Every structure is written in structure tokens, then in C-alpha cells.
Amino acid sequence: MQVEVIRSAHERGHFACRKTRELIEQEYFIPGLQSKVERFITNCVPCIMVNRKAGKKEGYLQALAERRGSSSSRSTLYRVYRVK
Numbered sequence: 181m182q183v184e185v186i187r188s189a190h191e192r193g194h195f196a197c198r199k200t201r202e203l204i205e206q207e208y209f210i211p212g213l214q215s216k217v218e219r220f221i222t223n224c225v226p227c228i229m230v231n232r233k234a235g236k237k238e239g240y241l242q243a244l245a246e247r248r249g250s251s252s253s254r255s256t257l258y259r260v261y262r263v264k
């Protein structure tokens with residue numbers, strides 16, 4: 181159920197984590213939403229393909245972190261990638 185909510189919000193445009201979260205929060209409350217959205221996007225195949233096409237993973241992550249507007253979230257995201 182939660183995954184379906186995250187999927188339907190994210191797939192409206194394959195938005196970055198912050199925008200996806202904003203869309204979800206307009207309609208739902210999901211505990212731990214931030215990390216769930218991050219995990220979903222990390223595993224989103226179209227986003228992974230775009231990531232590959234863009235080339236350097238680090239540059240992509242930086243752009244993503246900047247869009248989300250926080251330097252602390254960059255390390256969070258980086259850690260997610262390292263674990264995978």
C-alpha cells in the first residue's frame with residue numbers, strides 16, 4: 181500500500197525525493213517517508229537508466245542532493261548507494 185502510494189507519486193514525472201515527498205504529503209501521512217522514498221527512487225529502473233546515461237554517478241548524486249536543498253541529505257543518499 182505505502183509502496184503503491186510512493187510509486188504513483190514518483191511516476192508522475194520521476195521526481196527527485198523532495199518533490200515526490202511533497203506530492204505524497206498532500207494526501208497521506210507515512211511514517212519514515214523520507215527514507216522510503218529514497219529507497220524507492222534508488223531502485224526505480226527508469227531513474228537508474230537516466231543515471232547511467234548521465235555518466236558519472238557522483239555528479240548525478242550531487243545534482244540530486246542540491247535539488248533536495250540540503251548538504252546533509254547528500255551523505256544520506258550516498259550511504260544508501262554504498263549499501264546497495
Ligand SMILES: [Zn+2]
Nearest residue numbers: 194224226227
Ligand atoms: Zn523514477
